[in-house]
Amino acid sequence: MSDLNESQARLARTLDGMVVVDAGPGTGKTHTIVERYLNLVSRPDVSPGDVLMLTFTNNAASEMEERIKGSMTDRGMLKESKLVQTSTFDAFCRSILMDSPETAGSFFGISERLTRGAEVVSNDTLNETWFSSFLDDFLAERGEDFGDAAIVASQYPKDILALINRLMSKGVFPLKRGWFGIDPSRDLLGDTEGVLEDLRRLNEPSAKTGVSQAWKAIHEKAPKEGFDPLPQSEGVLDETDLADAAGEDRSGLLDLIHAVYHEYIRKSIASDRLTFGLTSMLAFSLLYDDGRIRQRNSFRYVMIDEFQDTNAIQLMISMMVLSEPNLCAVGDWKQGIYGFRFVSIHNIVEFEERMVSMRRFLNEDKVRVPFGIPSVSRLSLDVNYRSSEPIVRNAFESLFIRGTEKEEIDVERLEEKVVRLKADTDGRIGDLTETRFVRCDGRDREPEAVARCVLDYVQSDREIADGDVRRPVGLGDIAVFCRTTSGCAKVLDGLTSAGIPAYLEGDADIMSTREGKLLLAWLRYVNNDRDPWGFVPIMADMGYTLVECRAARDDPSAVPASIVAARRDLYLKRRRVTEMLTTVFSLYGIDNDVSQAIITTLSTAHRGSLLTISDLIGMIEKDIASGSRYPFEGSIDRDAVKIMTMHKAKGLEFPVVIIPYMDRGIMPLRPGSGGAYLYDDRIGIRCAYSVGRFDGYSKLCRSWRTALVAASGSRDYSEERRLLFVAASRAKQYQTFICSDPSPFIEGLSGGVYEGPPAPMARTFDSSTTAAARPDLSGYRPRSPRFAVHDLMDLSTEDGMGGMSEKNHEVCGKGPEYGDAVHSAAEIIFDGNEPPEDYPELGMVRSIVERAHCAVDSRAETDCVLPIAGTDVVLRGRIDLLADFGDVVEVHDYKTDASDRFQAEYEFQLSVYGLAASLHYGKPARCFIDYVSLGRTVEFDPMTMDELRDEVLRRMNRMGLSKD
DNA sequence: GTAATGGATCTTTTT
DNA sequence: GATCCATTAC
Numbered sequence: 001m002s003d004l005n006e007s008q009a010r011l012a013r014t015l016d017g018m019v020v021v022d023a024g025p026g027t028g029k030t031h032t033i034v035e036r037y038l039n040l041v042s043r044p045d046v047s048p049g050d051v052l053m054l055t056f057t058n059n060a061a062s063e064m065e066e067r068i069k070g071s072m073t074d075r076g077m078l079k080e081s082k083l084v085q086t087s088t089f090d091a092f093c094r095s096i097l098m099d100s101p102e103t104a105g106s107f108f109g110i111s112e113r114l115t116r117g118a119e120v121v122s123n124d125t126l127n128e129t130w131f132s133s134f135l136d137d138f139l140a141e142r143g144e145d146f147g148d149a150a151i152v153a154s155q156y157p158k159d160i161l162a163l164i165n166r167l168m169s170k171g172v173f174p175l176k177r178g179w180f181g182i183d184p185s186r187d188l189l190g191d192t193e194g195v196l197e198d199l200r201r202l203n204e205p206s207a208k209t210g211v212s213q214a215w216k217a218i219h220e221k222a223p224k225e226g227f228d229p230l231p232q233s234e235g236v237l238d239e240t241d242l243a244d245a246a247g248e249d250r251s252g253l254l255d256l257i258h259a260v261y262h263e264y265i266r267k268s269i270a271s272d273r274l275t276f277g278l279t280s281m282l283a284f285s286l287l288y289d290d291g292r293i294r295q296r297n298s299f300r301y302v303m304i305d306e307f308q309d310t311n312a313i314q315l316m317i318s319m320m321v322l323s324e325p326n327l328c329a330v331g332d333w334k335q336g337i338y339g340f341r342f343v344s345i346h347n348i349v350e351f352e353e354r355m356v357s358m359r360r361f362l363n364e365d366k367v368r369v370p371f372g373i374p375s376v377s378r379l380s381l382d383v384n385y386r387s388s389e390p391i392v393r394n395a396f397e398s399l400f401i402r403g404t405e406k407e408e409i410d411v412e413r414l415e416e417k418v419v420r421l422k423a424d425t426d427g428r429i430g431d432l433t434e435t436r437f438v439r440c441d442g443r444d445r446e447p448e449a450v451a452r453c454v455l456d457y458v459q460s461d462r463e464i465a466d467g468d469v470r471r472p473v474g475l476g477d478i479a480v481f482c483r484t485t486s487g488c489a490k491v492l493d494g495l496t497s498a499g500i501p502a503y504l505e506g507d508a509d510i511m512s513t514r515e516g517k518l519l520l521a522w523l524r525y526v527n528n529d530r531d532p533w534g535f536v537p538i539m540a541d542m543g544y545t546l547v548e549c550r551a552a553r554d555d556p557s558a559v560p561a562s563i564v565a566a567r568r569d570l571y572l573k574r575r576r577v578t579e580m581l582t583t584v585f586s587l588y589g590i591d592n593d594v595s596q597a598i599i600t601t602l603s604t605a606h607r608g609s610l611l612t613i614s615d616l617i618g619m620i621e622k623d624i625a626s627g628s629r630y631p632f633e634g635s636i637d638r639d640a641v642k643i644m645t646m647h648k649a650k651g652l653e654f655p656v657v658i659i660p661y662m663d664r665g666i667m668p669l670r671p672g673s674g675g676a677y678l679y680d681d682r683i684g685i686r687c688a689y690s691v692g693r694f695d696g697y698s699k700l701c702r703s704w705r706t707a708l709v710a711a712s713g714s715r716d717y718s719e720e721r722r723l724l725f726v727a728a729s730r731a732k733q734y735q736t737f738i739c740s741d742p743s744p745f746i747e748g749l750s751g752g753v754y755e756g757p758p759a760p761m762a763r764t765f766d767s768s769t770t771a772a773a774r775p776d777l778s779g780y781r782p783r784s785p786r787f788a789v790h791d792l793m794d795l796s797t798e799d800g801m802g803g804m805s806e807k808n809h810e811v812c813g814k815g816p817e818y819g820d821a822v823h824s825a826a827e828i829i830f831d832g833n834e835p836p837e838d839y840p841e842l843g844m845v846r847s848i849v850e851r852a853h854c855a856v857d858s859r860a861e862t863d864c865v866l867p868i869a870g871t872d873v874v875l876r877g878r879i880d881l882l883a884d885f886g887d888v889v890e891v892h893d894y895k896t897d898a899s900d901r902f903q904a905e906y907e908f909q910l911s912v913y914g915l916a917a918s919l920h921y922g923k924p925a926r927c928f929i930d931y932v933s934l935g936r937t938v939e940f941d942p943m944t945m946d947e948l949r950d951e952v953l954r955r956m957n958r959m960g961l962s963k964d
Numbered sequence: 965g966t967a968a969t970g971g972a973t974c975t976t977t978t979t
Numbered sequence: 980g981a982t983c984c985a986t987t988a989c
Contacts, residue, residue: 056978090979122979208967276979309978340976404983484975507977629977647976665973670982702980715982723976 007382008032014328015040018376020307020351021330022419025395025729026386026653029330033303034067036328040301041072041080048083050300052321054092056309060651061088064305085299089314090276093283094120096297097274100286105269107285108262109176112270114282120274123605125622127275132157134267138260148691149256152700155689156676163677163685164261168277169342171312173285174262182312182361188254190684196246198682198712205236212236217711218704228692228701237708245705253687284313287320288368298323307331308348309338315347316358325371333417334399335726337647339719349417352376380419386653387732388433389423394749395729396420401748403668403717428465429733436736439754443740446660447494449757453658453736454478454500454641456758462734464655473734475501475765476639479654481646481727483667485629488643491660501640501765506648507629508594510601511620514541515585515594520620522584525563526570527613535559543874545867547919574613578603597632646727657731660738662746668720674710683709720745789877789912792955793905819896822932823861823880826894830860830881841896841932848881848892848930848937855883855890864916868952869945875952879913889921896933903929907940908951914942 004012008028011021012035023029033053041048053068055061065086072081087095097104101114121127135157143150153160167173172181172188181187203214214237218230231241268278286293302318304310307329310318318327329348336345347354355373362368384392399418400409440449457478463470464477480495480502482488488504495502510516518541525534532553539549539560552558566587573580581602585595602616611619622628642654661667678686686709692701724745728735739746742754825835826845830852835842852858859882866875881892891913895906906929914925929938943951 058979060978088979093979120979124977206967279979306978338977341978406983486975645976647978650978664983666975669976670974674981707980710981719976 004028004032004035005383007380008035011379011381012036012039014377014379015043015301016326017374018325018351018355019328020348020376020378021328022378022380023330023332024334024381024384024419024421025332025726026384027381027421028383028385029305029381030064030067032381033305033330034064034071037068037303038071038075041077046300048080048085051085051303052092052299052301053084053086053303053305054089054314054318055086055305056088058088058091060305061086061091089310089317090279093280093317096283096286096293097279099296100290100293103290104282104286105266107289108174108265110266110269112266114269114274115272118272118274120276120279121605122276123601123619125619125626125628126605128158128161129618129622130273131161131264134264135160135260138263142259146256146259147252149253149687151691152676152687152689153256153260155700159676160257160260162675163257163679164264165275165277166342166679167257167261168281169311169313171284171316173281174258174265176262179258182357186684187681188684189250190680190682190686192247192684195683195709195712196242199242199246199708200239202708202712203237203242210235214242214708214711218708226692226699226701227704227707228690229694230704242708245708248686248705250685250687253685257685280313280317284317284320287317288362291368294320294368297321300324301326301328303328303330305330308333308336308345309343310347311343312347312358315354316362319355319358319362319369323370325374334722335650337650337719337723337726382419382421384421384423385425387423387729388425388429390433390435391731391733391735392421392423392729394435394735395725397749398724398728398745399721401721401724402744403715403720404744407717407744425465425732428468430465432463432465432470433733434462434735436734437746437750437754438736438738438757439742440738440740440757443661443663445757446738446740447491448498449738450480450491450658450660451495451498451500452758452760453738454495455498455761455763457656457734459761459763464733473656474639475641477655478658479642479644479649479652479656479730480658480660481644481649481730482659482661483646483669483723484661485645487661487666488645491643495641495643499764502643503593503640504632505642505644506632508597508632509627510594510597510630510632511623512627513594515590515592516598516620516624518588519581519584519598520617520624522567522570523613523617523620525567526574526580527617529564529567530556532556535563538563540865545874546865546916547867550920577606577611577616593632597630601630646723649730650726653730653732655732656734657727658736658738659727662737662739662743663741664743667724667743667745668717671715678706678710682713686710789875789909792875792952793909795902795905822896823894826880827860830858841894844930844932844935845894852881852883852890852892855885858883864913864920866912866916866919868949870949871953873952873956875912877909877912877916879917882917884921884923887923889917889923889925890928891917891925892928892930894930894932897931898933900929900931900934900938903938908943908948908955910940911943911948911951915945915948918942 008031011019011032015036037051037053040046040051053064055064065084068084068086069081072078072084097114098116101116101118104114105112121130135153139150139154143154146153170181170187172179172184174180178184179188199214202217203212205212212235215233215235218227231237231244233241265278268274274282287297299321300323302322304318304327308331329351331348333345333348336343336348339345352373355376359369359373387395396418400411400414402409438449438453440446454475457473458475460473462473464473480491482491485507488506489508492502492504511520517537521534521537521541523534524531525538528534535556536549536553539552544560548558570580570583573583578599581599585591585599602619605611605619606616674688676688678688686706688702688706689700690703691698737746737749738757739754742750742752821837822839822841822845825837825839825842826849828835829842829845830849860880862879862882864877864879867873868875879891880894883890883892891910893906893910893913907927910927910929914927918925925942927940927942929940931938
């Protein structure tokens with residue numbers, strides 16, 4: 001084909017041998033690969049059956065397949081096009097495994113057999129649950145063999161599973177005896193010599209104080225759990241202690257991991273239960289073990305797309321299915337952003353070395369890779385057709401930016417690796433390009449700044465070069481990328497409340513929504529019609545009063561008939577899960593992105609593992625508790641702003657890109673704590689905890705050895721730079737970076753020069769694009785407006801500061817944070833524990849709590865709801881302390897105010913609590929305002945319901961909350 | 965100038 | 980619970 005540029009043509013022509021291609025963003029990679037494929041199968045001796053194309057995503061695989069088949073059909077190769085083989089790595093592994101499942105365990109010395117009916121469970125929550133109960137069983141039976149390691153492991157099942165998954169993708173497997181892998185002892189133990197050197201460096205005493213960082217790391221920064229017994233020395237650590245830490249005997253830990261890992265594989269095979277990790281591990285072992293399987297899955301040519309995202313196993317699988325040394329690996333190390341999944345860009349940057357060592361490893365005892373590694377051709381695509389020249393230049397800048405002030409970057413070495421791109425948009429873009437740096441005041445205002453930028457783009461006279469046509473910017477041209485998913489959610493919020501149509505692409509915490517919680521309640525109710533955690537939330541959501549809910553709780557026959565009838569209908573559908581779930585939502589007329597995502601997620605999980613309703617309940621509960629995120633499909637082709645994480649943005653392009661939250665701690669992101677088990681190439685597997693033995697007792701502690709080793713490493717920001725590179729290379733024409741607290745990244749790009757956010761503008765968008773028409777929720781609509789008591793309180797001060805605009809924080813003498821701290825300390829005291837910090841107020845709190853504990857029943861931090869009689873208003877609030885003394889119930893609220901100037905407001909607040917408590921317990925209430933900072937308690941008579949109603953209505957009017 | 969201290973802030977996710 | 984950075988201390 002003649003429409004290829006020089007570098008593309010070179011790739012399309014280079015058909016034989018080992019080829020690694022550096023394909024930067026926007027260089028026409030897919031197009032070129034398709035051409036290369038066509039050239040390959042046009043050879044008389046090559047059929048599509050000889051060529052395997054591997055990709056990562058289903059989308060990429062099907063796109064590739066369509067384009068190849070389309071081109072072949074155009075060239076009259078219709079018949080051959082049926083033989084085209086494009087596949088994802090996962091699907092390919094699954095096909096190998098399902099070809100001979102019954103022998104999958106033999107490599108591991110496992111006699112149980114996998115069957116063709118085995119299912120891949122992809123839901124993380126389910127996998128963690130399954131693993132936890134497996135681990136419990138395992139430790140109950142064999143835990144004693146492993147001593148302390150088992151004690152720690154029992155506390156951190158999730159972390160063990162994560163470790164096993166990492167070992168799998170590294171290609172480190174447990175054989176019946178010993179480990180399998182390219183260099184298992186190095187992979188498991190790390191570079192102990194190197195670690196020791198790092199420790200010695202860390203142990204250099206400071207010139208002034210004579211104290212070393214190593215000594216401080218364990219003597220000064222004692223964690224909450226405390227360290228196991230520390231070595232005693234002053235200022236610096238002894239050499240023997242360093243050696244002790246670096247070369248710690250980890251055989252017990254490794255024995256345990258080995259046994260758990262091996263038994264996990266056995267149990268999974270026996271249960272016909274697979275995960276993505278198990279699938280690729282078992283496929284590898286089949287290919288490794290059985291020449292006939294290699295024979296059946298043999299290709300003369302293999303092409304791999306997105307090669308920077310491959311792991312060791314995937315590369316070795318590719319080598320074993322090759323019958324000739326014809327591997328074409330296309331990728332871009334600059335876009336390798338999946339390090340946290342234990343994918344390393346080493347496959348692409350050290351391709352030759354890896355091929356040679358892997359071949360040697362695979363051929364150790366017999367020939368599995370039937371060819372030598374010829375010299376490798378390194379090609380690169382060098383023209384970017386996507387973006388304007390300034391945007392390309394800016395993107396490459398990001399590879400050289402420091403992550404912190406002090407980080408040193410080896411520019412020369414980096415420069416050697418980087419293939420610079422020429423930008424060529426054929427004059428279409430011309431000067432229709434611009435990169436802006438916006439700084440606003442406060443992180444909370446960044447979503448607003450995004451909204452203003454969007455409006456600015458849409459209403460300015462900037463134009464989009466759409467082919468040869470120029471047109472104004474539309475909402476659908478704009479994408480927003482955030483480093484974190486929580487950032488995405490905030491931006492969505494900000495755009496939506498500014499009236500700008502926007503949707504989120506990517507994962508969301510769908511189970512924590514109203515939809516998820518309603519479904520949970522219904523499932524509980526269907527599962528057990530006497531479960532108050534089922535029907536009570538359902539009733540509460542429908543607006544039934546606390547009194548009605550309580551009546552039903554005490555006597556389930558008081559559940560309203562319409563709800564009982566709905567349950568009966570659902571119960572009949574309990575074996576058809578998808579239908580049942582759909583029916584629940586249809587009760588509310590809910591049919592939106594969230595409900596769809598929930599149905600898809602639960603139906604898939606149900607199909608994969610035959611869950612009962614109570615399993616589903618448990619799963620939703622866990623998901624809510626842990627904030628699990630699931631894929632969530634917004635309607636893709638709406639004319640709306642797209643919001644996604646930077647990771648999700650890879651491979652996409654947009655005319656206009658906005659990147660907010662370029663703030664310190666976020667971009668680049670600060671690392672968090674690593675879990676109970678640390679694992680990387682340098683330090684190997686290490687456990688952050690150990691059982692410390694002291695005089696006469698032992699307890700679970702942080703391990704000083706592991707803490708020390710971890711402290712000796714240095715943070716590498718390369719992957720964050722690559723992520724910035726990915727984000728910054730998506731824009732075709734316009735790009736805006738936004739920050740409030742500029743990070744070194746945006747400082748490096750902008751040179752420290754910022755403009756303010758664009759001026760606010762108004763514009764309304766056609767509402768048909770914002771949301772579907774609201775369905776009628778008749779009968780199930782929440783029937784009352786609900787307010788927090790605080791919404792109706794006025795705690796503004798005389799001088800006009802702090803008031804309504806500040807969202808009604810209780811203004812207290814020592815600030816709202818102090819008040820919060822005292823409240824949480826009070827709750828801890830109530831539970832019979834010691835708060836971490838003491839406050840002068842706590843003495844008074846203690847005596848109040850002590851008295852409350854003498855009551856028949858007492859509660860702290862209790863939510864309450866009060867329907868206001870004669871209106872449809874429901875007030876809610878939280879009672880600090882509630883004590884039932886039999887004939888009377890007491891309501892307390894702690895105030896850290898420096899004066900009693902808000903007495904009237906508090907009397908209103910406590911009246912609500914008092915009436916709610918009085919209704920709930922069916923007895924009179926006494927109300928106490930405990931001014932704990934002033935050291936006195938004020939009791940007053942709560943208002944009657946009639947007085948309160950008038951007061952509420954008056955306040956609602958004043959604050960413009962009356963209904964309309 | 966440098967060194968100790970305190971405060972703020974916190975994950976990404978193809979199959 | 981780790982990490983960086985600004986502030987304070989000298």
